[in-house]
Amino acid sequence: MKPYVLGIDIGGTNTVFGLVDARGKVIASSSIKTGKHSKFADYLDELYTEATRLIQANDAVDKVHGIGIGAPNANYYTGTIDDGVNLPWPSPIPLAQAVSEKFGIPTAVTNDANAAALGEMTYGAARGLKDFIMITLGTGVGSGIVVNGQVVYGHDGLAGELGHMIVKRNNGRLCGCGRTGCLEAYCSATGVARSAREFLEVRTEPSLLREIPIDQITSKDVYDAAMQGDQIAKDIFDYTGTILGEALADMMVFSSPQAFILFGGLAKSGDLLMKPLVEAMDRSMLSLFRGKPKVIMSELKEADAAVLGASALGWEAKPSIAQAAAIAAAAVPAAE
Amino acid sequence: MKPYVLGIDIGGTNTVFGLVDARGKVIASSSIKTGKHSKFADYLDELYTEATRLIQANDAVDKVHGIGIGAPNANYYTGTIDDGVNLPWPSPIPLAQAVSEKFGIPTAVTNDANAAALGEMTYGAARGLKDFIMITLGTGVGSGIVVNGQVVYGHDGLAGELGHMIVKRNNGRLCGCGRTGCLEAYCSATGVARSAREFLEVRTEPSLLREIPIDQITSKDVYDAAMQGDQIAKDIFDYTGTILGEALADMMVFSSPQAFILFGGLAKSGDLLMKPLVEAMDRSMLSLFRGKPKVIMSELKEADAAVLGASALGWEAKPSIAQAAAIAAAAVPAAE
Known part of the structure; x- marks a missing residue:
């Protein structure tokens, strides 16, 4: 299994993301402004650019097992945000699909409180x-x-x-x-x-x-x-x-x-x-x-908790059929 | 897989039991008085005698996959009734262990409402x-x-x-x-x-x-x-x-x-x-x-529901380590 996951916590103001290892250490983290882009595609571009910069700077290219995202009202089953009340983009937002396509990495999403529970279970007070x-x-x-x-x-x-x-x-x-x-x-x-x-x-x-x-x-x-x-x-x-x-x-x-x-x-x-x-x-x-x-x-340290929680979901992210197709498609240019 | 399960519903007044097939048909059923015996061992003897009679009469010897029991406050994990308020025997009652030992068949227990849920899921309104x-x-x-x-x-x-x-x-x-x-x-x-x-x-x-x-x-x-x-x-x-x-x-x-x-x-x-x-x-x-x-x-028909619910648990009964030992011990005389 690849040694890292990328955790992304999308809040109304900031989107915080971090590279996390299997022991719950946040190797590096950064953030972008969630509300800066009125188009979701532009937001996704900036997220990709900044997260990729983080991954490259930490020698983690091809070492990210999965991406986990915590966001208000995000639906684990559909991978979408159906009612993104505090977000500037129209709902539903096809979050898991868009992110996995962009990064070429399996992605799972859930709401922030579920992510927090996963974080505690994986790295925190709920281990065991x-x-x-x-x-x-x-x-x-x-x-x-x-x-x-x-x-x-x-x-x-x-x-x-x-x-x-x-x-x-x-x-x-x-x-x-x-x-x-x-x-x-x-x-x-x-x-x-x-x-x-x-x-x-x-x-x-x-x-x-x-x-x-x-x-x-x-x-x-x-x-x-x-x-x-x-x-x-x-x-x-x-x-x-x-x-x-x-x-x-x-x-x-x-x-x-x-x-x-x-x-x-x-x-x-x-x-x-x-x-x-x-x-x-x-x-x-x-x-x-x-x-x-x-x-x-x-x-969990409050500063790290949201990213850790989201990242915990990354360990169980599996490519959906649509995601697998998208990942395969994204891999083609890389192979050329 | 053997084609039948035995469902036992233990109530304060009556214990109803029935032989059930995989489609939820109650092949035959009978009952004994729960409160007749002040000793649990005597109750168990009568239950064994009567249920065995039912099994034999329906050509089901060695065809019973498992026994499921629904009883008030019965604990799925421990197989015991820890607080048998309406039952005449001292608590805790080691129900699953005693029944599986007596019958030589894997036995699982749960409370009556959980049994009802399993019954609906296996045979009733909750299929699917x-x-x-x-x-x-x-x-x-x-x-x-x-x-x-x-x-x-x-x-x-x-x-x-x-x-x-x-x-x-x-x-x-x-x-x-x-x-x-x-x-x-x-x-x-x-x-x-x-x-x-x-x-x-x-x-x-x-x-x-x-x-x-x-x-x-x-x-x-x-x-x-x-x-x-x-x-x-x-x-x-x-x-x-x-x-x-x-x-x-x-x-x-x-x-x-x-x-x-x-x-x-x-x-x-x-x-x-x-x-x-x-x-x-x-x-x-x-x-x-x-x-x-x-x-x-x-x-589920009300007359059958309790037995059907209990029986549904019989399909998932697996011998615990203690049960497996008891079943093996019970099998010895039969082999002689």
Whole structure:
């Protein structure tokens, strides 16, 4: 097997890519601006040029086993992005096909949370685990579910949207998805900021958070205030951790994972989040499962995690029939 | 491959078993009383005697590929019943090991809802489906989750307890599991009977159900009244169907199944249940999945379903190392 994979993480702002070895070492990485090109073909040209430069500079030509791509809403089965809400190109975007054709390398795609789960399983905290659930706590809440060593993709490739579990059935917050009461509306960074606004409205005692214009408060501000002992800020973390803990208990009855792995800014809040979370999870757990699942932090460095996760998919990328044809076609000029 | 499997369904009252062929035809079946023997060894003796009689009468000696057993709380991985609440023998019960030793045939066990899912996949409504969720609506609510053609057992063999999803986070009904607000407390036969008692207390208009002593009302009574146009009874089905529909929408974000398959007495309530269920499911569905999953009824005859489900597991029964040794030991006297 060739010794490297190329991991590509496509975000709304930046596309980060890196050359990764089998032990999860990022040999080299770089990035381009995702939104710079209004045409997908031009974006692909720049990605190819820059990634090829990286590959050549690291003596990795013909040594890349596969390309793995993590992107919002990317569909593992079809290789496409069917609803690229934050991307400047019209959907569907035939991502896997286009990239494998351009590079002449087998390519697989999935959404960023599934990529994160694969990254943890291949290089991180989930090594050796066959049943776990990855929860990414960022601007939104993403998830990647692994059952018996396999990512759960569902019949349409879109499974694992646990950020949209309903945690408040009545009078819940409006979520970006148009429904109300989703986990993401409470336990994301934006959810914590919303909680801050609600708590500051409802409560009257002084708080460090009152020094910040209310619509500019971020989850980081809440964290900083809580670390300085601010009671309202600590209560916001209690509230957030409790909701997330109850949700994890509910996920347990589905796939009975060995562990929940948390990733993202909010996951680094330490005991502020973890203490109420674990208490609520244990309290809410069906007795059959009580005390069984671990809640652990991602072991991947945040700067590398997205590229590592995407790269993990590269190891299992196999040429589809269409990809194989494209790779063969791309190989012809090289052979001349 | 040998042409038959033996399916055994162990319930609190009866143990039903049957000889099944590869097309899902129950060649012959019989039953014994589960609770008759206070010792598990005596129970096993009677089961062996009666099942052997059945096998011999149908010319199936040495033609049984495997034995599949469905039993409450049976663990696929360990082959044991760790918490046999309705059974007269002390837990853990080493079910797979004891049966395979006794019969000299590879044996696998799982809980009844997982067995039902396997039955639908092998012989019923889920043939050809790789991603579906089986929901059994009986005295309780059970579930069997199939992802990519495999039953989800989880790390401990106990996954798929969707009857214990929390559907009412606040002020929910007490469930048999000791927690409050579980799906099972609302959408089981007993849940419907509880709804009847609540509705009759809260509402004042006449109802056919008022002719029955309130603590004797069954879900069947509610069905009969609704079929006669009783408004309170119809509203109880609306209430039940709505809660179940919202729960199915929530299950969708987990594994994105192609279909939900409903089984059990309540599932046969037709449009009374299905209409509010599908409306609530569609209304509550994340847009990504809206309109995708089908909700279908089990295709297995209720009388045969438990045996067929258990038998389906017999096709995949492989001797464990301990089982292989036991089978070899059992074969010695036969060879003499």
